[in-house]
Amino acid sequence: MKRASSYNDVVKHNVLTGFNRFVYLALIAIAINIVDSIQSGYAEYYDVYVLSVTSLLLVGSLVLHSRGFKLLAKVISLMAFNIAFFLISLELGIRSAVYLYYFPLILVYIYLFRTEGRKKYVLLFSGITILFLLLSLILADDNFQFPADRLHEAKRTFYLSFFLSFTLTVYYFILIYNYQERLYSRILVLENRRRKQELRSVIEKQETDNQNIVYALRDNINQTLAAIKMYQGEAMQQQHNKALLEKSYMLTDEAMVMFRNCVCSYTPL
Structure with a gap:
């Protein structure tokens, strides 16, 4: 329960849960790439088709996310990115012997690690991402469209670009993960500090209310006792009630003193 409470504290700050912002930025990037591909003058529109379908899937994930299907929206967006980058x-890889920088592995941890709070989802999605990455590597290696005399050089270039891309992916993941951990810890510290301040305010208010209640009770009792003493003073003027009233008057004085001492001992002056 403590872990769930800490997770809720982080989510309330809306710092680590920018799924909508991430998808909007991705759609902007896709739109820029589509426009660039169309205006480049090449007859090949392979990237345009792939990115267009991906953008539709991302828009669908936004709709699902807004209707409360948050995990399903993340799964669809993740698969859309993986399939697009795989294709x-x-x-x-087949045509140019280069490997595209494969960053969905980073996005899995940034946008799913804290937002779902379950490591099994992270491991599952990471495994899927790595599977797509390796599939693109293996399939490209088996289908290079290069002359035989240049095939060895093309494969070497391809594997070098793959190694650099994967190394950069891991490097940036470590940087972002460490930053996220520090940010997560900082948010928890701020949340605990805010809760302590709220608790202190509640305690102070409760103490003030208790003091006011005690003061009001003291004043009411004092007024009642003072009225009793006044009536007793008037009754003492009658001789047949004098002895009894003197005793009552003395006991009332003692009660007032004892009550005053009791109130002073439990409340600050």
């Missing part, structure tokens, strides 16, 4: 990476 584009495979095409580039």
Whole structure:
């Protein structure tokens, strides 16, 4: 329960849960790439088709996310990115012997690690991402469109680009993960500090209310006792009630003193 409470504290700050912002930025990037591909003058529109379908899937994930299907929206967006990058990476690898920088592995941890709070989802999605990455590597290696005398050099270039891409992915993941951990800890510290301040305010208010209640009770009792003493003073003027009233008057004085001492001992002056 403590872990769930800490997770809720982080989510309330809306710092680590920018799924909508991430998808909007991705759609902007896709739109820029589509426009660039169309205006480049090449007859190949492979990337345009792939990115167009991906954008539709991302829009669908936004709709699902807004209707409360948050996990399903994340799964669809993740699969859309993986499939798009798999197809584009495979095409580039076969025709150009280069490997596209494969960053969905980072996105899995940034946008799913804290937002779901369950490591099994992270491991599952990471495994899927790595599977797509390796598939594009294996399939590209088996289908290079290069002359035989240049095939060895093309494969060496391809594997070098793959190694650099994967190394950069891991490097940036470590940087972002460490930053996220520090940010997560900082948010928890701020949340605990805010809760302590709220608790202190509640305690102070409760103490003030208790003091006011005690003061009001003291004043009412004092007024009642003072009225009793006044009536007793008037009754003492009658001789047949004098002895009894003197005793009552003395006991009332003692009660007032004892009550005053009791109130002073439990409340600050």
